[in-house]
Amino acid sequence: MVNKQIRRAVPYWTEVEDVFGNSRRGSSDRRVRRTRKAVQQALVELILEKGYEAVTVTDLINRANVGRSTFYAHFTDKQDVLFSNLDELSSLLRLAPASRPGPLFAFSLPMFEHLHEQRRLARALLGRRGGSAVMARGEQILATIVRDELLAAFPPRSTPPDSLDLMVTCVVGAFMALLRKWVDGELTATPAEMDAAFRAVVTPGVEIAFRR
Amino acid sequence: MVNKQIRRAVPYWTEVEDVFGNSRRGSSDRRVRRTRKAVQQALVELILEKGYEAVTVTDLINRANVGRSTFYAHFTDKQDVLFSNLDELSSLLRLAPASRPGPLFAFSLPMFEHLHEQRRLARALLGRRGGSAVMARGEQILATIVRDELLAAFPPRSTPPDSLDLMVTCVVGAFMALLRKWVDGELTATPAEMDAAFRAVVTPGVEIAFRR
DNA sequence: TTATAACCGAACACATTGTTCCGAAACAAG
DNA sequence: CTTGTTTCGGAACAATGTGTTCGGTTATAA
Numbered sequence: 001m002v003n004k005q006i007r008r009a010v011p012y013w014t015e016v017e018d019v020f021g022n023s024r025r026g027s028s029d030r031r032v033r034r035t036r037k038a039v040q041q042a043l044v045e046l047i048l049e050k051g052y053e054a055v056t057v058t059d060l061i062n063r064a065n066v067g068r069s070t071f072y073a074h075f076t077d078k079q080d081v082l083f084s085n086l087d088e089l090s091s092l093l094r095l096a097p098a099s100r101p102g103p104l105f106a107f108s109l110p111m112f113e114h115l116h117e118q119r120r121l122a123r124a125l126l127g128r129r130g131g132s133a134v135m136a137r138g139e140q141i142l143a144t145i146v147r148d149e150l151l152a153a154f155p156p157r158s159t160p161p162d163s164l165d166l167m168v169t170c171v172v173g174a175f176m177a178l179l180r181k182w183v184d185g186e187l188t189a190t191p192a193e194m195d196a197a198f199r200a201v202v203t204p205g206v207e208i209a210f211r212r
Numbered sequence: 213m214v215n216k217q218i219r220r221a222v223p224y225w226t227e228v229e230d231v232f233g234n235s236r237r238g239s240s241d242r243r244v245r246r247t248r249k250a251v252q253q254a255l256v257e258l259i260l261e262k263g264y265e266a267v268t269v270t271d272l273i274n275r276a277n278v279g280r281s282t283f284y285a286h287f288t289d290k291q292d293v294l295f296s297n298l299d300e301l302s303s304l305l306r307l308a309p310a311s312r313p314g315p316l317f318a319f320s321l322p323m324f325e326h327l328h329e330q331r332r333l334a335r336a337l338l339g340r341r342g343g344s345a346v347m348a349r350g351e352q353i354l355a356t357i358v359r360d361e362l363l364a365a366f367p368p369r370s371t372p373p374d375s376l377d378l379m380v381t382c383v384v385g386a387f388m389a390l391l392r393k394w395v396d397g398e399l400t401a402t403p404a405e406m407d408a409a410f411r412a413v414v415t416p417g418v419e420i421a422f423r424r
Numbered sequence: 425t426t427a428t429a430a431c432c433g434a435a436c437a438c439a440t441t442g443t444t445c446c447g448a449a450a451c452a453a454g
Numbered sequence: 455c456t457t458g459t460t461t462c463g464g465a466a467c468a469a470t471g472t473g474t475t476c477g478g479t480t481a482t483a484a
């Protein structure tokens with residue numbers, strides 16, 4: 001009577017790692033790919049319709065036409081689905097070699113351009129209707145990028161480290177604020193214009209602070 | 213058998229208005245004041261312990277030692293309690309005459325100072341563990357302040373209006389990012405240092421953009 | 425073809441929300 | 455102090471959402 005069969009969905013998978021450091025997988029079984037994609041797409045649709053907070057797991061499985069037990073065989077949470085969607089956006093955050101000499105904040109333009117192409121997904125994940133978790137993680141990643149870039153561009157001795165933190169926070173905060181309003185459609189501008197505005201406000205202050 | 217008696221808690225109240233434009237009241241009945249304050253304090257405590265999202269209404273009424281029906285006689289939501297707490301912080305946002313000549317972004321230092329005094333409350337309401345609604349509203353209010361300040365300091369013709377929006381977004385984004393990390397204790401600095409860092413990064417870019 | 429794994433869906437226990445009701449207690453006014 | 459009013463407490467309730475279990479069915483890969 002004891003059920004010794006281990007019930008595992010998503011078995012023979014190869015490991016991949018997303019921007020969160022979580023392990024994600026690419027399946028060999030067609031059913032698995034089908035189910036996961038259906039749920040992910042359903043989440044994006046529902047976020048754009050009602051906002052992330054308002055989306056329930058019941059909504060998801062109805063929209064995706066997936067059984068309840070099936071859902072929980074693949075994802076632990078609503079949030080798990082949210083994060084799984086980030087695989088597609090992760091490449092975007094991986095650019096920025098950080099040690100290449102050049103103009104400051106080189107990540108800006110490519111990032112705006114990439115988000116422009118993925119408008120729909122970006123809006124769902126990064127906009128106000130999306131959960132704040134994605135933005136928070138993006139902020140974190142961007143902070144290390146900016147920090148490394150500044151340390152590479154200027155001799156580390158010229159500034160006390162805690163002052164550097166303050167500066168990084170300012171720069172990242174300005175960028176993320178621009179980005180959020182842009183994907184939400186509250187700002188109408190081309191990627192080039194966004195990049196120009198960001199750099200115009202932020203760069204002079206940074207360079208003066210480093211007395212270049 | 214019909215209950216014609218209108219059951220209203222919180223009756224003979226004088227109107228007040230908070231930063232959200234909602235009407236709040238100061239009661240003459242001691243029981244009412246006692247109940248409201250108990251719930252508000254309970255929320256602050258619980259936010260600092262578990263974070264806003266994790267706090268349930270049941271948690272609130274247990275911590276505050278208040279009956280369930282009593283709670284719903286005073287507040288509609290968890291969020292309603294959150295907003296009601298803002299009365300204490302509202303004065304902080306009301307400063308900034310906006311039309312007085314002087315250094316740019318004069319709101320910055322007083323705001324950091326005031327938040328430093330109200331450390332505990334500020335952390336609960338504005339920090340990561342607090343709901344994002346408060347931050348969102350603060351951002352909105354600050355945006356109009358910054359916008360008015362820039363329009364007052366520079367002739368409106370010198371800049372296209374949509375470019376102004378971009379700049380305002382940058383400035384507000386930088387400030388709010390600093391503020392959030394500061395109240396969360398991720399940044400250790402005095403109010404004066406916070407103000408200096410904010411102005412150092414942001415001011416040069418703004419003044420150059422307006423070719424002063 | 426066949427063994428296996430994924431799927432469906434119902435049923436379940438549990439938590440949370442917001443409402444209703446009534447007796448008890450606190451309050452303010454006279 | 456008495457009296458009429460208002461608030462409080464707390465149980466009970468329906469409604470909704472979550473996450474788990476399990477037996478039967480179907481799709482998949484080899």
